[in-house]
Amino acid sequence: MIARVLRGTLRGQELRVVSPEDFVILKVLATRARDLEDARSVVEKQGARLDQSLLEAEIALLADELADHDIRGRFGIVMGEDPDRG
Numbered sequence: 526m527i528a529r530v531l532r533g534t535l536r537g538q539e540l541r542v543v544s545p546e547d548f549v550i551l552k553v554l555a556t557r558a559r560d561l562e563d564a565r566s567v568v569e570k571q572g573a574r575l576d577q578s579l580l581e582a583e584i585a586l587l588a589d590e591l592a593d594h595d596i597r598g599r600f601g602i603v604m605g606e607d608p609d610r611g
Contacts, residue, residue, distance in 0.1 A: 526550075545571050546579050553584065553599045554591075564603040 529544045543551065545567050552564035568575065580600075588596040 545574075546576050546583075549575070549580060549603060550583050550587070553596060553603060554587065554594070561599060561602050565605075568603055568605075 526543060526547045529547055530541045531544055533540050533542070549564045549567055552560040552567075584596055584600045
């Protein structure tokens with residue numbers, strides 16, 4: 526995440542922010558329903574500009590590391606997948 530930080534300036538001060546992909550990942554890791562809405566809005570606005578392969582790879586790694594958190598399910602919701610589909 527740190528390697529992908531975006532840099533810019535605001536009122537003469539350097540500003541570092543997470544990439545849109547990392548924002549989505551962080552929101553998937555969070556636990557509130559509102560976080561999923563936030564992530565979904567970024568996915569909708571960024572569309573094809575998002576690095577889908579990066580998102581999927583990071584989600585897979587995190588899902589393996591954090592087995593007690595439904596990361597894949599939450600990511601599916603963000604990506605607009607039907608949670609009732611098998």
